[in-house]
Amino acid sequence: MKQLLQWFRDFVISKNKHEHLKRFPIFQDLSRFELNLINNSIHKRSYKVGETIYEAGHPLELVYLIEDGEIKVIGSLKTKTNAILSAGDVIGIIDMFFESTRSSSAIATKDTTMFLLSKTDLECFITLNPKIGNKILKNICCYLSRVIINDNTQNSENEDNNRIDQ
Amino acid sequence: MTLSPDTLQILLGLNSLLFVLILIILFMVVQILRKGQSRITPVVFHTLLFLLIVAGFFFYRSVFSYVFVSMIFVYLLNPFVSWFERKHIPRWISIIFVYLIFGGVIAYFTSRYIPELINQGNSLLELMQEDDGVITTQIMQIPFIRSVFDFLESIDRQIPMFDLSTTFQNGIEQAKDFVGNLPMRIINNYEVIISTVSFVATIPLISFFLLKDGAELKKQIMRIIPNRYYELFLIILNKLDETVGMYFKAMFFEVIVVSILASFILSLLGVRNAILIGVTAGVANIIPYFGPFMGVVVALFSILIYGGPVSMMINVIIAMYAVQVLDNNIIYPVVIGKTINMHPLIVLLTVLAGGWFGGILWMLISVPLVYLIYSVISVLYINLKRFELI
Numbered sequence: 127m128k129q130l131l132q133w134f135r136d137f138v139i140s141k142n143k144h145e146h147l148k149r150f151p152i153f154q155d156l157s158r159f160e161l162n163l164i165n166n167s168i169h170k171r172s173y174k175v176g177e178t179i180y181e182a183g184h185p186l187e188l189v190y191l192i193e194d195g196e197i198k199v200i201g202s203l204k205t206k207t208n209a210i211l212s213a214g215d216v217i218g219i220i221d222m223f224f225e226s227t228r229s230s231s232a233i234a235t236k237d238t239t240m241f242l243l244s245k246t247d248l249e250c251f252i253t254l255n256p257k258i259g260n261k262i263l264k265n266i267c268c269y270l271s272r273v274i275i276n277d278n279t280q281n282s283e284n285e286d287n288n289r290i291d292q
Numbered sequence: 293m294t295l296s297p298d299t300l301q302i303l304l305g306l307n308s309l310l311f312v313l314i315l316i317i318l319f320m321v322v323q324i325l326r327k328g329q330s331r332i333t334p335v336v337f338h339t340l341l342f343l344l345i346v347a348g349f350f351f352y353r354s355v356f357s358y359v360f361v362s363m364i365f366v367y368l369l370n371p372f373v374s375w376f377e378r379k380h381i382p383r384w385i386s387i388i389f390v391y392l393i394f395g396g397v398i399a400y401f402t403s404r405y406i407p408e409l410i411n412q413g414n415s416l417l418e419l420m421q422e423d424d425g426v427i428t429t430q431i432m433q434i435p436f437i438r439s440v441f442d443f444l445e446s447i448d449r450q451i452p453m454f455d456l457s458t459t460f461q462n463g464i465e466q467a468k469d470f471v472g473n474l475p476m477r478i479i480n481n482y483e484v485i486i487s488t489v490s491f492v493a494t495i496p497l498i499s500f501f502l503l504k505d506g507a508e509l510k511k512q513i514m515r516i517i518p519n520r521y522y523e524l525f526l527i528i529l530n531k532l533d534e535t536v537g538m539y540f541k542a543m544f545f546e547v548i549v550v551s552i553l554a555s556f557i558l559s560l561l562g563v564r565n566a567i568l569i570g571v572t573a574g575v576a577n578i579i580p581y582f583g584p585f586m587g588v589v590v591a592l593f594s595i596l597i598y599g600g601p602v603s604m605m606i607n608v609i610i611a612m613y614a615v616q617v618l619d620n621n622i623i624y625p626v627v628i629g630k631t632i633n634m635h636p637l638i639v640l641l642t643v644l645a646g647g648w649f650g651g652i653l654w655m656l657i658s659v660p661l662v663y664l665i666y667s668v669i670s671v672l673y674i675n676l677k678r679f680e681l682i
Binding site for chain 1: 374377378380507511514519520522523526527530534675678679680
């Protein structure tokens with residue numbers, strides 16, 4: 127009887143197919159149900175070595191979540207993080223809120239698989255699901271503050287060496 | 293067994309197609325055997341693939357309309373299903389909920405009002421199709437028209453060469469013929485609608501699967517888009533959904549709301565054929581700026597035909613105005629949020645052109661069609677420019 131119940135539960139509630147999304151900081155504490163909902167607006171794409179992912183000056187619409195592989199970001203970066211990004215990193219989340227054009231270009235340096243999330247879809251999702259949206263926004267804030275703190279420590283190290291930044 | 297010429301022709305066509313296919317396959321096999329990898333092989337493969345796709349289109353051609361209508365259905369129902377889904381109800385159960393609710397509402401309204409609507413259409417039709425002399429004299433009995441006619445006759449008496457009264461009479465005759473043919477056309481089409489019950493029955497089934505797995509299906513289809521254009525494609529899709537989708541949803545909603553409100557108010561005022569006029573006013577509302585006037589004109593015309601009092605006409609004008617005020621200031625902003633900005637002159641010209649192009653149906657279709665084409669082109673232009681593709 128218990129087995130039957132378990133089987134029924136497995137049948138009705140689909141298994142957690144989206145566990146892989148949890149590795150990204152912005153989705154880290156979402157439940158299975160919430161991941162299922164956001165998965166509808168996440169697209170999976172793969173890029174070959176040397177393929178351009180986006181170019182500077184083009185409109186900014188997509189946020190890239192790297193699942194596997196490596197990406198090189200060329201051009202001015204808002205933050206002084208490493209220009210080589212790898213699995214688990216997120217691109218475009220900082221520019222998403224105040225820029226409408228790309229300030230840098232990106233090229234795949236290995237075969238890369240990424241999850242793409244549209245800015246419009248994300249905003250729409252947040253307004254439609256205020257509770258989940260709240261979680262996601264909080265996660266984004268955490269992520270950003272961590273980036274800023276890292277950035278500041280790097281800056282202060284730079285200042286010790288040579289005073290370039292003002 | 294005898295074959296009709298048509299079947300024979302199709303069979304012959306299929307045979308020749310098969311023959312060509314076999315020839316190509318043989319050719320490919322020979323090529324591969326001879327050289328291992330040759331330059332011709334990819335060409336042959338792609339030709340075969342193309343032929344297969346053409347054959348697929350040929351095979352599935354009869355169901356494209358089904359899928360298309362289902363897609364419109366899905367587009368309209370998806371927000372409701374998603375709403376239930378957000379309340380932690382599994383998607384397939386949400387779809388059944390939405391089906392039950394909408395099915396119930398539609399069934400109630402059709403069983404309640406459609407027979408009435410057909411009755412009203414028929415009575416109007418009978419009135420219009422009565423013996424010509426009788427109906428014209430009947431119209432001439434209406435006080436308002438009588439007075440106009442007398443006035444024109446008095447002018448004629450003073451200035452005989454104009455012959456205004458005869459022209460007036462002819463004009464009324466023509467208008468009557470036009471209005472008389474209108475319900476006739478609707479009823480003829482109604483038979484067509486009934487004959488497509490099978491069509492209607494399969495659509496909820498197709499819609500069910502599209503609603504359930506639509507997002508996944510859409511993603512699968514979008515996989516064929518190259519990486520380079522993917523971002524552009526998503527932007528265009530979102531923008532079109534924002535503008536065009538919103539416009540059509542708003543239109544759909546407005547037609548229903550105005551139809552119901554107008555029918556309700558007109559039947560309260562005691563106008564005959566209230567539901568028919570209300571629905572006409574609702575459908576006419578598709579045309580921005582001018583549609584509402586058409587609804588009023590139809591209502592007034594109906595009162596004139598049945599010889600209603602002038603006070604009722606004034607009441608109807610006020611009531612229809614109230615419906616418009618309610619629609620424009622309360623319903624529309626709350627539900628849709630923003631209006632389309634199309635200049636009245638462009639709307640007028642479009643409606644006129646549509647009327648010349650293909651009659652009343654095109655008058656209704658032309659404005660949404662022009663808006664659709666305009667938005668698609670402008671969205672494409674802006675985004676292709678931003679991506680430096682043009």
